[in-house]
Amino acid sequence: MFTKSLKGTTQAPELEMTPMIDIVFQLLAFFVMTFRxxxxxxxxxxQMPIQTQAQSELEDLDRPVxxxxxxxxxxxxxxxKVDDQAEFVGPDMFQRLxxxxxxxxxxxxDPASDSKxxxxxxxxxxxxxxxxxxxxxxxxxxxxxxxxxxxxVDSIKFRDQGARLD
Amino acid sequence: MKMNRxxxxxxxxxxxxxxxxxxxxxxxxxxxxxxxxxxxxxxxELPLSELxxxxxxxxxxxxxxxxxxxxxxxxxSNQLARGDLLKPYFERKIRDAKREGKEPADIRIVxxxxxxTPTGKVQELMAECxxxxxxNFALRxxxxxxxxx
Numbered sequence: 001m002f003t004k005s006l007k008g009t010t011q012a013p014e015l016e017m018t019p020m021i022d023i024v025f026q027l028l029a030f031f032v033m034t035f036r037x038x039x040x041x042x043x044x045x046x047q048m049p050i051q052t053q054a055q056s057e058l059e060d061l062d063r064p065v066x067x068x069x070x071x072x073x074x075x076x077x078x079x080x081k082v083d084d085q086a087e088f089v090g091p092d093m094f095q096r097l098x099x100x101x102x103x104x105x106x107x108x109x110d111p112a113s114d115s116k117x118x119x120x121x122x123x124x125x126x127x128x129x130x131x132x133x134x135x136x137x138x139x140x141x142x143x144x145x146x147x148x149x150x151x152x153v154d155s156i157k158f159r160d161q162g163a164r165l166d
Numbered sequence: 167m168k169m170n171r172x173x174x175x176x177x178x179x180x181x182x183x184x185x186x187x188x189x190x191x192x193x194x195x196x197x198x199x200x201x202x203x204x205x206x207x208x209x210x211e212l213p214l215s216e217l218x219x220x221x222x223x224x225x226x227x228x229x230x231x232x233x234x235x236x237x238x239x240x241x242x243s244n245q246l247a248r249g250d251l252l253k254p255y256f257e258r259k260i261r262d263a264k265r266e267g268k269e270p271a272d273i274r275i276v277x278x279x280x281x282x283t284p285t286g287k288v289q290e291l292m293a294e295c296x297x298x299x300x301x302n303f304a305l306r307x308x309x310x311x312x313x314x315x
Contacts (some may be wrong), residue, residue: 017181024188031195035215042218043276043304075284125286132211132285133307137215149217158289 044136046156064118065104065158067097068133071124077131098138098152105152116154123158181206207240207278213281214310221304225274227263227266229255230306233279237287272300278306 072078080097081086088096108117119139123132140153210232232240239246260270275295279288
């Protein structure tokens with residue numbers, strides 16, 4: 001839309017920019033003040049069936065791998081047992097746990113079998129939660145060089161109540 | 167005295183570039199703003215994991231429970247001393263889900279526990295949820311950036 005000036009020439013109308021700039025700067029100030037950089041968060045799914053089937057009723061292949069986490073000094077992880085067999089201790093215990101679970105996953109990767117690899121955790125009551133998450137991470141899978149995650153287990157469970165293990 | 171017309175006119179400033187830049191900044195902050203912060207508690211330091219991946223799709227029905235090292239629970243800005251005090255909140259959530267034809271098992275319970283929390287306390291909280299027939303859990307962790315401890 002154009003207006004005619006007194007001289008008879010056409011001029012573009014002037015837009016009042018001040019209120020728009022005011023509101024735009026207020027919006028900018030709001031977003032800058034509420035902005036917070038946070039690290040990415042992710043989830044591990046844990047299924048806790050309301051009624052669990054008795055261990056004796058399960059087929060051998062469907063029986064979960066029982067991983068026992070024992071707490072030590074300062075509530076740090078002292079040892080990891082897999083199915084009551086040899087206990088992993090020392091700084092590389094998470095790698096050894098991951099290796100053991102990977103071996104079992106490969107053994108179970110028989111296309112004819114529809115069995116699922118389930119890991120059940122028995123955890124010392126006092127164990128620091130960060131140690132539990134490290135163990136859950138070790139059994140869940142591993143990160144491939146491509147950035148993809150190779151899933152090792154189909155399901156992770158926690159045995160109902162945390163016990164104080166000796 | 168005759169005044170020069172050119173000297174009296176205010177000088178015009180070209181605002182286009184500034185407005186362009188300001189709108190781009192607003193768009194940037196609007197895209198990155200995260201309103202889900204309301205459910206996160208400042209007091210919780212999550213454990214780290216390199217396999218942390220944000221869920222691909224948000225659950226229709228979800229409860230985010232923040233668990234403190236002493237067993238206290240923060241849910242939706244309410245601080246509760248023990249997990250068993252969550253019962254009325256569970257009941258309300260289950261009622262809401264059932265109204266939409268969903269079962270308690272369809273409600274995802276997201277546990278944001280502090281890294282120092284004894285794992286037994288996490289399991290006690292899970293047991294409280296199970297008493298209310300809630301069995302679908304997600305343990306929330308923070309992404310470990312490779313090369314950090």
